[in-house]
Amino acid sequence: MIIIDQLTKKYGEALVLNQLSLNIKPHEIYCLLGANGAGKTTTINLLLGFIKPTSGSAFINGLNVSENSRKTKRFLAYIPENLMLYPTLTAVENLDYFSGIGGKNLSKVQLEDFLNQAGLQKGAFHQRISTFSKGMRQKVGIAIALAKDAKTLLLDEPTSGLDPKASNEFGQLLHLLRDKGVAILMATHDLFRAKEVATQIGIMKQGVLRQQFNAQNISLPELEAAYLETMDFKELEV
């Protein structure tokens, strides 16, 4: 469960996130859309406890992130655009290391089972990460989320640079995690993938959540039109 309550972030005079409120329950995938600089990564960094809010609060599994940043990481998995894995270690070794940080001590068979669930081909389990494509690395990220038994998954442009097949596979893996009851927040520029995977979609501009949709109630052309309209809307000069 992710609760964002009137979260605001300022850098000096620059207001980069303005009173954002969101509620993402288990079994939900919330896709956050917005142009470069809209505040999507800032939102994720606040949820990760990487930066402190100017005002407002964020809660992961009922814990205030600002007060329990270390504890909340136990419930969290995070997949950025370029997942940081150890290139000279194998997929199994990386999974062992990162699930260990998450407090899990798993056998080789269990580790391999999570990689299998994440769709990594068996031949790659014991290969070094340095030989992996981006799609394979993202699958290791999903395996880490599964192995940690994460209740919350944060994703920052995870399908950027993936080919359509890899991106489609990645979307299916998100559905697997959703079905397990994970609450998922994904920042993305990919309207098509957002429409494919999301239960809810929000459009941000200049740190403000401008529009929200139930993904079932909007077609892809309607979503694109709403996005373009939001981006084109000029603020009234006072």
Ligand SMILES: Nc1ncnc2c1ncn2[C@@H]1O[C@H](COP(=O)(O)OP(=O)(O)OP(=O)(O)O)[C@@H](O)[C@H]1O
């Ligand atoms: N450390 C910082 N100091 C000052 N301004 C910052 C800092 N970090 C981010 N910003 C500003 O905050 C705003 C929001 O940035 P953010 O990275 O959250 O946008 P985004 O929606 O994720 O964009 P993108 O799609 O390009 O990733 C931008 O104007 C950015 O320049």
